[in-house]
Amino acid sequence: MYSPTILIEAMINGLLTGAIYALIALGLTLVYGVLHIINFAHGAILASAMFAVWGLNVLAGIDPYLSILVVTPIFFGLGYGVQRLVIGPAAKGDDGNILLITLGISIFIENALLAGFGSDTRSISSDFSFSVIEAGPFLISSPRLVGFAGSLVVTALLWFIMSRTDAGKAIRAVAKEKLGASLMGIDVGHVYALTFGLGCAALAVAAGLLMPTFYVNPRVGGAFVNIAFTIVVLGGMGSIPGAMIGGLLIGLVESLSGLLLGESLGQIGIFVIFILVLLLKPTGLFGAKA
Amino acid sequence: MLEVKNIRTGYGGVEVLRGIDLSVASGEIVAVLGANGVGKTTLNKALSGLLSLTSGSIIFDGRELAGSPIAAVEAGLIHVPEGRKIFPNMSVHENLELGSYRRGRAGRARNIERVYETFPKLRQRTTQMAGTLSGGEQQMLAIGRGMMAEPKLLILDEPSLGLSPLLVEEMFDLVKRLNGEGLPIMLVEQNVVQSLEIAHRAYIIENGQVTMSGSAAEISGNPELKRAYLGL
Ligand SMILES: Nc1ncnc2c1ncn2[C@@H]1O[C@H](COP(=O)(O)OP(=O)(O)O)[C@@H](O)[C@H]1O
Numbered sequence: 469m470y471s472p473t474i475l476i477e478a479m480i481n482g483l484l485t486g487a488i489y490a491l492i493a494l495g496l497t498l499v500y501g502v503l504h505i506i507n508f509a510h511g512a513i514l515a516s517a518m519f520a521v522w523g524l525n526v527l528a529g530i531d532p533y534l535s536i537l538v539v540t541p542i543f544f545g546l547g548y549g550v551q552r553l554v555i556g557p558a559a560k561g562d563d564g565n566i567l568l569i570t571l572g573i574s575i576f577i578e579n580a581l582l583a584g585f586g587s588d589t590r591s592i593s594s595d596f597s598f599s600v601i602e603a604g605p606f607l608i609s610s611p612r613l614v615g616f617a618g619s620l621v622v623t624a625l626l627w628f629i630m631s632r633t634d635a636g637k638a639i640r641a642v643a644k645e646k647l648g649a650s651l652m653g654i655d656v657g658h659v660y661a662l663t664f665g666l667g668c669a670a671l672a673v674a675a676g677l678l679m680p681t682f683y684v685n686p687r688v689g690g691a692f693v694n695i696a697f698t699i700v701v702l703g704g705m706g707s708i709p710g711a712m713i714g715g716l717l718i719g720l721v722e723s724l725s726g727l728l729l730g731e732s733l734g735q736i737g738i739f740v741i742f743i744l745v746l747l748l749k750p751t752g753l754f755g756a757k758a
Numbered sequence: 759m760l761e762v763k764n765i766r767t768g769y770g771g772v773e774v775l776r777g778i779d780l781s782v783a784s785g786e787i788v789a790v791l792g793a794n795g796v797g798k799t800t801l802n803k804a805l806s807g808l809l810s811l812t813s814g815s816i817i818f819d820g821r822e823l824a825g826s827p828i829a830a831v832e833a834g835l836i837h838v839p840e841g842r843k844i845f846p847n848m849s850v851h852e853n854l855e856l857g858s859y860r861r862g863r864a865g866r867a868r869n870i871e872r873v874y875e876t877f878p879k880l881r882q883r884t885t886q887m888a889g890t891l892s893g894g895e896q897q898m899l900a901i902g903r904g905m906m907a908e909p910k911l912l913i914l915d916e917p918s919l920g921l922s923p924l925l926v927e928e929m930f931d932l933v934k935r936l937n938g939e940g941l942p943i944m945l946v947e948q949n950v951v952q953s954l955e956i957a958h959r960a961y962i963i964e965n966g967q968v969t970m971s972g973s974a975a976e977i978s979g980n981p982e983l984k985r986a987y988l989g990l
């Protein structure tokens with residue numbers, strides 16, 4: 469049996485990691501909620517954002533947290549542009565097409581990264597990467613704590629945009645009633661692009677929060693997206709609070725099952741949850757009826 | 759106010775509107791009547807820029823409309839669609855707010871108050887999700903949302919569809935009242951009798967063409983119409 473201290477520490481670490489997972493899931497669920505497609509390029513975009521953070525650090529010596537301020541607006545703009553200029557025109561209104569286009573984009577990005585950086589794994593390490601905070605008997609990793617706080621801030625910000633601004637309300641309107649939205653003079657193409665841009669911006673923030681403790685290679689996105697997808701299903705496709713709660717839960721499960729079953733089996737807990745949700749509550753915790 | 763000249767359009771090569779002429783003057787209620795499938799909704803979509811024209815022109819408020827929904831809303835031509843198309847996942851209040859997304863934003867607070875005065879039932883339900891409203895309430899919300907854009911012309915597509923007879927009566931009263939406040943209305947309906955009671959003028963559409971037009975009194979008295987639509 470494990471001592472309570474170890475168990476609680478594992479739970480805290482799980483929640484801290486889960487918040488970053490949630491941040492990655494946020495973009496996926498947002499895009500799904502509005503465009504009704506799974507963005508297959510999500511992982512590749514995360515990888516390129518992580519390379520951007522790494523590159524700024526190596527070339528210009530910019531701190532990964534500080535680089536968030538640079539990378540986020542760039543990725544918002546890239547996401548907006550790609551949806552507006554590539555995905556939107558190529559999709560011609562057919563959701564099945566969008567799916568294939570995002571798959572194509574992901575292959576393109578991955579190969580571009582491979583061509584540019586090779587398949588080597590790279591990381592940024594500084595003293596801060598290994599620093600810990602002592603909270604009573606618990607040792608908590610400082611960068612993970614920063615990641616947790618950053619994720620909560622971004623979620624709160626996104627929630628504010630979606631519920632309090634006209635742009636956010638327009639996004640929610642388009643998600644459920646495109647024709648009605650057009651008749652209010654809402655530009656549906658702009659709203660799609662805005663949504664895609666916000667999804668990419670969330671990934672950019674996640675990249676900045678991850679890099680102090682994680683590594684990057686052109687395929688790093690895949691592992692995160694598998695987890696993010698489970699979170700989206702668990703929280704309810706399209707739900708922002710669902711993504712946050714789902715992320716924290718998955719982080720907790722991963723950490724505890726890693727502790728109890730061993731590091732290599734940690735992911736099994738996630739897989740079991742995924743199957744259980746599909747069997748028992750396919751709409752997820754916060755999901756709307758189909 | 760609105761001047762439609764010989765417009766033609768359709769879906770993917772199938773022509774639905776086959777040369778329609780029609781006008782609405784300021785202050786009028788103009789009824790556009792016809793059976794199911796004759797092209798009434800298609801006409802509305804063309805007017806509000808959802809569907810592009812293959813030929814003809816739409817002059818609104820002295821200017822040619824640019825053929826996009828944004829341009830139509832900006833010009834003040836507001837279309838309350840068939841089937842309401844409210845935002846089911848948003849509150850009554852948010853639905854009304856979005857009514858002034860493109861036009862009438864400066865007057866948002868004042869206009870919301872006005873809509874609530876017109877529809878006291880909506881005021882009791884400000885925070886309720888619009889998708890959970892009854893059919894009649896959804897229709898009120900759809901019209902209220904349209905009013906939020908400070909329309910110069912309101913197009914109502916089958917506002918009485920699916921309402922109980924009592925609510926239908928209430929709906930026609932409302933149309934008359936809004937018009938009484940100076941708002942021109944194009945009322946698109948299958949409900950011929952009640953529409954002609956409140957309209958100033960009317961057009962009958964059959965198979966994508968105007969087959970009859972004139973004052974409501976003239977049309978009501980027309981023996982052919984009586985035979986075709988009233989079963990007399
Ligand atoms: N989106 C669409 N695609 C193809 N055909 C359509 C579409 N909408 C309507 N139609 C066709 O256009 C004709 C007119 O329809 P509509 O304008 O909805 O009639 P109404 O509103 O008078 O009932 C019908 O034959 C209908 O089948």
Ligand SMILES: [Mg+2]
Nearest residue numbers: 798799840916
């Ligand atoms: Mg119709």
